[in-house]
Amino acid sequence: MKVSLFITCLCDIMSSDVGKDTVEILEKVGCEVDFPELQTCCGQPAYNSGYLKESKGSMKQMLRAFKDSEYVVGPSGSCVAMLHEYPHIFKGDPNWEEAAKDLADKSYELTQFLVDVMGITDVGSNFEGRVTYHPSCHMTRLLGVKDAPMTLLENVKGLEFVELPVKEDCCGFGGTFSVKNPVISEQMVEEKTEHVTETGAEYLVGGDMGCLMNIGGRLTRNGKPVKVLHIANILNYQ
Amino acid sequence: MSIRIGTNSFEHRVQEGIKNDFMRGAVSSAQGRFRSGRLKAAEELGNWEDWRTLGEEIRNHTMENLDFYLQQLSDQVSKRGGNVFFAETAEEANDYIQNVIKKKNGKKVVKSKSMVTEEIGLNEALEEAGSEVVETDLGEWILQLDEDPPSHIVTPALHKNKEQIRETFAAKKGYDKTDKPEELALFAREQLRKDFLSADIGITGCNFAVAESGAVTLVTNEGNARLVTSLPDTQISVMGMERLVPTWEDLEVLVSLLTRSAVGQKLTSYVTSLTGTRLEGEVDGPEEFHLVIVDNGRSKILGTEFQSALHCIRCAACINACPVYRHVGGHSYGSIYPGPIGAVLTPLLDGYDDHKELPYASTLCAACTEACPVKIPLHEHLIRHRQIIVERENKAPKAEKLAMKGFAKWGSSPAAYKMSTKMARTALKPWTKEEKIENGPGPMKAWTDVRDFPAPSKQSFRSWYKTRKKGDEA
Numbered sequence: 001m002k003v004s005l006f007i008t009c010l011c012d013i014m015s016s017d018v019g020k021d022t023v024e025i026l027e028k029v030g031c032e033v034d035f036p037e038l039q040t041c042c043g044q045p046a047y048n049s050g051y052l053k054e055s056k057g058s059m060k061q062m063l064r065a066f067k068d069s070e071y072v073v074g075p076s077g078s079c080v081a082m083l084h085e086y087p088h089i090f091k092g093d094p095n096w097e098e099a100a101k102d103l104a105d106k107s108y109e110l111t112q113f114l115v116d117v118m119g120i121t122d123v124g125s126n127f128e129g130r131v132t133y134h135p136s137c138h139m140t141r142l143l144g145v146k147d148a149p150m151t152l153l154e155n156v157k158g159l160e161f162v163e164l165p166v167k168e169d170c171c172g173f174g175g176t177f178s179v180k181n182p183v184i185s186e187q188m189v190e191e192k193t194e195h196v197t198e199t200g201a202e203y204l205v206g207g208d209m210g211c212l213m214n215i216g217g218r219l220t221r222n223g224k225p226v227k228v229l230h231i232a233n234i235l236n237y238q
Numbered sequence: 239m240s241i242r243i244g245t246n247s248f249e250h251r252v253q254e255g256i257k258n259d260f261m262r263g264a265v266s267s268a269q270g271r272f273r274s275g276r277l278k279a280a281e282e283l284g285n286w287e288d289w290r291t292l293g294e295e296i297r298n299h300t301m302e303n304l305d306f307y308l309q310q311l312s313d314q315v316s317k318r319g320g321n322v323f324f325a326e327t328a329e330e331a332n333d334y335i336q337n338v339i340k341k342k343n344g345k346k347v348v349k350s351k352s353m354v355t356e357e358i359g360l361n362e363a364l365e366e367a368g369s370e371v372v373e374t375d376l377g378e379w380i381l382q383l384d385e386d387p388p389s390h391i392v393t394p395a396l397h398k399n400k401e402q403i404r405e406t407f408a409a410k411k412g413y414d415k416t417d418k419p420e421e422l423a424l425f426a427r428e429q430l431r432k433d434f435l436s437a438d439i440g441i442t443g444c445n446f447a448v449a450e451s452g453a454v455t456l457v458t459n460e461g462n463a464r465l466v467t468s469l470p471d472t473q474i475s476v477m478g479m480e481r482l483v484p485t486w487e488d489l490e491v492l493v494s495l496l497t498r499s500a501v502g503q504k505l506t507s508y509v510t511s512l513t514g515t516r517l518e519g520e521v522d523g524p525e526e527f528h529l530v531i532v533d534n535g536r537s538k539i540l541g542t543e544f545q546s547a548l549h550c551i552r553c554a555a556c557i558n559a560c561p562v563y564r565h566v567g568g569h570s571y572g573s574i575y576p577g578p579i580g581a582v583l584t585p586l587l588d589g590y591d592d593h594k595e596l597p598y599a600s601t602l603c604a605a606c607t608e609a610c611p612v613k614i615p616l617h618e619h620l621i622r623h624r625q626i627i628v629e630r631e632n633k634a635p636k637a638e639k640l641a642m643k644g645f646a647k648w649g650s651s652p653a654a655y656k657m658s659t660k661m662a663r664t665a666l667k668p669w670t671k672e673e674k675i676e677n678g679p680g681p682m683k684a685w686t687d688v689r690d691f692p693a694p695s696k697q698s699f700r701s702w703y704k705t706r707k708k709g710d711e712a
Contacts, residue, residue, distance in 0.1 A: 009655075012699045013662045014692060019699035035703050040648070040655040048602055050624025050634065051642040058649025065652075137603035170561045174601025179684035180638075181598065183252055186688040187565040188601070217689030220674060 077139020275502020352443025
């Protein structure tokens with residue numbers, strides 16, 4: 001199966017290890033992975049802040065970059081959900097409407113692709129540790145991916161799973177919300193980190209780097225020892 | 239009061255909300271109860287998603303044919319001896335109601351809970367015209383005595399604790415007992431009973447009017463609406479122009495969705511449908527009935543991309559699911575309609591000038607959209623508002639606009655983007671210590687005031703990928 005990696009700008013710049021792990025997992029399960037270098041950002045920071053015009057350049061760049069791809073897979077529920085918005089955004093635009101539909105149809109979040117497209121439930125990883133999982137809002141509510149990450153985590157050898165209380169609550173990231181409304185964001189991320197700490201987990205795992213940077217940054221600020229990992233880090237761990 | 243509450247800035251209101259530990263504890267535990275109640279009630283009903291779809295279809299059909307159903311409703315109410323008044327503005331609605339009261343020589347008005355009368359500031363208008371107005375929903379009565387606005391559309395006094403209520407009762411009504419809820423409620427009953435018996439005018443809101451019969455349906459738990467609608471001789475119901483359903487069958491669907499979504503109940507204690515005045519040979523019902531249908535900005539929403547905001551059935555499920563509401567409370571929104579639906583509706587009804595912060599008071603987590611029983615895409619409406627604030631209203635901060643211009647260039651240019659992936663780590667180096675930034679520069683400060691920012695990777699993904707590919711080829 002031919003897969004083009006949608007790295008997401010956050011992973012490209014801030015967490016390249018997540019990208020490496022994603023490539024290695026996909027190759028391990030038999031995919032042929034390529035990385036279209038023309039890709040930039042999905043446009044979400046501008047789009048969600050109300051800057052439609054300013055977001056469209058990025059989106060068009062993504063449409064160009066993945067024009068010939070068979071499948072597009074990214075390690076983020078939120079960024080992939082943004083790609084799924086493109087058909088709605090470019091509706092009625094004769095130059096881009098088709099391309100937008102095409103990209104939305106062939107784009108998947110990593111765990112969604114592994115479980116729902118490839119039918120894989122065990123990627124053969126080993127990870128010793130007590131782990132809790134934060135299901136990010138856009139992954140679950142906008143993309144509708146709820147079970148796939150859990151299915152894969154359940155089959156990681158050595159992993160002890162603990163449920164995160166009120167896991168469906170937002171962590172307070174919200175892209176530009178975190179800097180536009182820092183006072184409210186602080187309360188939300190504080191509550192989330194309290195729940196994480198309560199579980200006694202050594203690791204907090206999630207599928208979206210934005211949320212993980214937010215929660216992780218608050219955990220280190222408060223001197224909490226919980227380590228934050230992307231689910232790709234766990235699934236590629238031996 | 240009108241839709242707007244208070245004069246403090248959004249920032250100030252939020253600070254006040256966050257400092258209010260009691261309120262936050264009360265809101266948090268109420269949200270927990272409402273949320274689990276809603277999920278349980280939905281599960282018991284079965285096929286919840288099908289019910290939501292049906293609810294959405296009914297609301298959509300009603301809005302698409304609103305002129306027809308309003309006419310039908312009006313005809314039916316008139317046929318059954320009632321009077322119908324279409325009020326284009328809050329003032330028109332208030333003037334009409336004042337005139338009805340004046341003609342009847344009314345002195346005392348009892349009211350059951352109604353958000354639309356809060357919206358149009360009816361109480362103040364009637365009091366100015368010399369009427370005595372008594373709210374009879376317990377929460378509303380407490381707020382009226384304390385001159386405090388509602389902080390929630392279903393449980394308006396959610397932000398008050400029993401000690402505060404005891405103090406209010408003591409100061410305003412001479413209450414001298416404890417803060418036990420039973421004693422407080424008994425006192426309220428005794429006080430309100432006198433008002434019910436001495437009132438000449440009863441005013442209610444309207445959960446749903448049924449177009450095919452002209453019935454006004456009220457959904458309550460305290461039974462006060464029954465007294466408001468059965469004791470005074472003159473009755474007035476005030477409804478937002480979108481609050482109607484075509485048929486009794488549709489009513490069943492929407493009431494089922496409403497009570498489950500609002501409080502997790504299969505049905506509230508009372509569901510009251512009132513149809514017209516007392517006819518010859520009938521033993522009860524009012525002598526005179528007026529239905530006031532309020533536009534107050536609603537028809538401007540019809541036919542726009544925000545039309546589905548009019549589908550709202552005021553269940554507050556979105557408010558109960560909202561993590562922002564939980565931390566800041568209802569008063570922070572500065573509108574009698576708080577939470578996600580408030581952030582969508584308030585700028586539509588009252589403009590952006592005083593409410594431009596509301597659409598940003600959301601992480602777009604979509605918990606609201608998921609909870610909405612009639613599938614209003616609330617978080618998408620918030621993005622639409624943001625677009626209007628940026629593009630049409632030109633109210634976005636300058637620094638933000640500049641940053642977004644930069645974003646546009648960066649995201650459209652693979653070369654500029656690639657350069658940034660190479661430079662990020664070096665650029666942030668002066669602020670980086672032990673792989674994290676605790677005091678970030680410029681716009682990063684808002685982030686690092688609250689939490690650490692990680693140092694960018696030593697090597698960007700794309701540069702690693704390039705090296706790896708070369709290795710493979712070698």
